[in-house]
Amino acid sequence: MSPDREAGFEAVDADILRELMNIAFGKAGADLADVLDMFVVLNVPDVQVIPAARLHDHIGAEIRSQPGISVVEQDFWGDFQGNAFLILPAVAGKNLLALLAPEEGTPATGSTDPYAAMDSLEGDTLMEMGNIIIGACVGKLAELLGTVVSYSPPSVSVDDDLGRAIRADLFEPGYSAVVLQTVFSFGNRDVKGFVFLVSSRESVQWLKAALHRFMAQYE
């Protein structure tokens, strides 16, 4: 049995989702440029149905074991629910800090606080950026699917090992997740990363129905 069928998610569903993501992420990219005041490229997204046991290996192969990675993780829930991961090389934190750090003179400088280690500033910057990019991807997709999602606060971890950065027990054994992924980059900065959206088991059937409702508009 193919993984697609295991998840109750047929190849045709994946095709519709891919098409939908193309539209959603296109809008997300344009809006992100507006929100972040910089050019953001979201590459053509991909959809795959992957057994939970292979998810780590899959993500690991995609990011090709960078020497140190930063992972921003955020749960989203509603009709469409799951876990979102934004994965960047660990060095990206420093570049992003320069890019997104608060302006001088705002209450949000932090630089004079001896208790705020640079690491935590980088972590929080990553979290803020991850929150916006994940929000853009999930939000635009949810909008096209005609639903609304809520989010947990993001968490960030920096590690050499993907296995430690993403909890292994996050995915139920025997479950095949619908994984939506894209590569994003900031046009004029050397910051490039991945977004993975892993749908929960509960939302696969809803997602399937929502995709067909979406297509029915055009039939």
Add this chain to the structure above:
Amino acid sequence: MNERDQILDAISVGLVTLDPDLRVRSWNRWMAVHSGLPEEKVVGAPLFEFFPRLENRVFLRNCRSVLRFGNFAFFSQKLHHYLFPFKPPRSLGGQLEQMQQSCVMGPIRGADGAILSLFLVVQDVTELVVQERRLVEMNMRDGLTGVFNRRYLDHRLQVELERFRRYARPLSVVIVDIDHFKRVNDEYGHPCGDEVLRALAASLERSVRKSDVVARYGGEEFCLILPETARAGALTLAEKVRRCVEAQRHAWGGRELSLTISAGVAEAQAGAAGPAELLQRADQALYCAKSGGRNRVEAEPVRS
């Protein structure tokens, strides 16, 4: 007032709702109490009229994101400290100038799912921050003398050496040791020995700049990390401290005692191996000061 409004006014977190053009729609009692701005004065006015410092890149970016994507924005205390400049709780006054806040912003949607406005939840986390700082202090400070402890010394020296390697700015360390400290303990007792250690620590802290580090290195040994200071400057400082300690008189149990110190100075060299090597070189210079008769400052010979 309806049931929900009564609750919103009774809870001890700040709740604000804003129009898409960032005018205040609602302002709960907690916000009124802490800002000193009553609801009737704020509602309908642009938020930035009362809080101009919020009109910054980060805040606007997050507002746009929430209004555009319907996501939540999280303003952590670590990065932002606070959004609204409110006074900290009285019980914690003096420790922090402003109330520390953790804030969340999110969308408010109409029946059709369209985003109509955004909400902002403001939580006072000052007490947590103060407690966290106390824990950090406890972890960094020597319990007896109040100067930094060995753990912090090792960490800070590593950081300063990395800075030295990157920017090639001078860096020196001084190890200070009380001469014949055992005699103080034996003759006057350990409480006197403790007092002497505290007095020396205080003298050292008075002698150095804010950017220098004073740490307890071992029993009666202290270490100074002196960024931006070459060998000659470190020698001058160590000599100043030595003279100051020599001139001091300590009263204990109706008796008077005086102390001397010996000090060893080492400057970081290009290609420095690490903190242990630098400390070892300062230790060797200290050994020379001790073997040279004590109450002296020695530095390792200048390398050609």
